[in-house]
Amino acid sequence: MQAFNNGIRAPFKIFYGHDPNKLHRWRIKLDCGSVEECLTYGEPPNKCPMRDTLTGVPLPLGQRLCKSHAAGPAPxxxxxxxxxxxxxxxxxxxxxxxxxxxxxxxxxxxxxxxxxxxxxxxxxxxxxxxxxxxxxxxxxxxxxxxxxxxxxxxxxxxxxxxxxxxxxxxxxxxxxxxxxxxxxxxxxxxxxxxxxxxxxYARWIVGYQSLDWLVPRPKPPNPRPPKRELLTNRLNKLEADAAELRRELEQLP
Ligand SMILES: [Zn+2]
Ligand SMILES: [Zn+2]
Structure with missing residues (x-):
């Protein structure tokens, strides 16, 4: 487990107050060109409300704070x-x-x-x-x-x-x-x-790609084969058993 400089271990820093089992990973592209990863509760990143960490006020839907670029002059x-x-x-x-x-x-x-x-x-x-x-x-x-x-x-x-x-x-x-x-x-x-x-420093999301749930979900069990396939398999086995029995009968004195 990798520790950050401030000594807080990464999983606690990132997931404090969140259930990792409900978080989904996304790759997003911002209009400044930055490509970042983010987590949501399953909703696409452009539908996930974010807050301006300086003012505490929600950003317009579809905006995020860019972590990669220094803030420019305030217009x-x-x-x-x-x-x-x-x-x-x-x-x-x-x-x-x-x-x-x-x-x-x-x-x-x-x-x-x-x-x-x-x-x-x-x-x-x-x-x-x-x-x-x-x-x-x-x-x-x-x-x-x-x-x-x-x-x-x-x-x-x-x-x-x-x-x-x-x-x-x-x-x-x-x-x-x-x-x-x-x-x-x-x-x-x-x-x-x-x-x-x-x-x-707020940027618009211009594209996103789903990665996976943060804790990958167990794969669903293989679906049952269709009924025709089940019956055909059973019939083939019965016919093979019947052929075997006939051979044994023919060999009896
Ligand atoms: Zn940027
Ligand atoms: Zn503004």
Whole structure:
């Protein structure tokens, strides 16, 4: 039995809480090209609900988390639905920029005072969920607030950043596209879109192949031969016995 690095033996790690006799093995292909094995309770992998291990929220049927590829940048998705609201107290932002933001952008976004905000669970256009923050008084259906002054500042910052880095990588380009949409809309608050970390590692199943039950099932006993075959065998034996008896009779004096 092979042990993992953390000392947990493989069967316990994989099957804890599951009955191995009910698990079926599948080979699946994901749209990123990865080929992996997975276990279900017999249903095809694209009908087996999976959870996003980060958010705990079920993934759309047919999606799985790819174990082979590192997560890419989290794309921006439109917010389709505002689901749950709670209130959270945030301490003042640090002076040093967070989230790898440029110091100029951080200075514009930074709040140097403690504040209470609304913390929303939202459903995105990709069907995944994430959390976003809004002003306390904002409710779904309210017009987003826009600030002409802030828009102008962000526009200048965005332009300066574009000039400083004329060849952005994929992630940088994605952020710029988001900023451009925000600027075109007057820098609305709350933003109509949010980054989806689940999209950066969830992949669609594009093919699957049944392997076997994890614990192979006993083969069914050979089926009984058909009745005609049984009767023919019996008749052949009786005829052979009869021929033998006739030979013995002929040999009697
Ligand atoms: Zn992959
Ligand atoms: Zn998503």
């Amino acid at each position: 921006y998705r439109t917010i389709d639905d505002w689901l749950e609201r709670s209130e959270v107290i945030f301490p003042p932002d640090p002076v040093e920029p967070k989230y790898d933001l440029a110091p100029g952008i951080w200075q514009l976004m930074r709040k140097d005072y403690e504040r209470t905000v609304a913390y929303w669970t939202v459903k995105l256009s990709c069907s995944h969920q994430t959390k976003v923050v809004t002003d306390l008084g904002w409710r779904p259906g309210d017009e987003p607030r826009t600030t002409a002054e802030r828009q102008r500042e962000m526009l200048e910052e965005n332009e300066a950043d574009r000039l400083l880095n004329p060849e952005p990588d994929v992630e940088e380009q994605m952020i710029r596209d988001h900023l451009r949409r925000m600027l075109n809309d007057g820098w609305p608050s709350p933003s109509p879109e949010a980054q989806c970390s689940t999209c950066s």
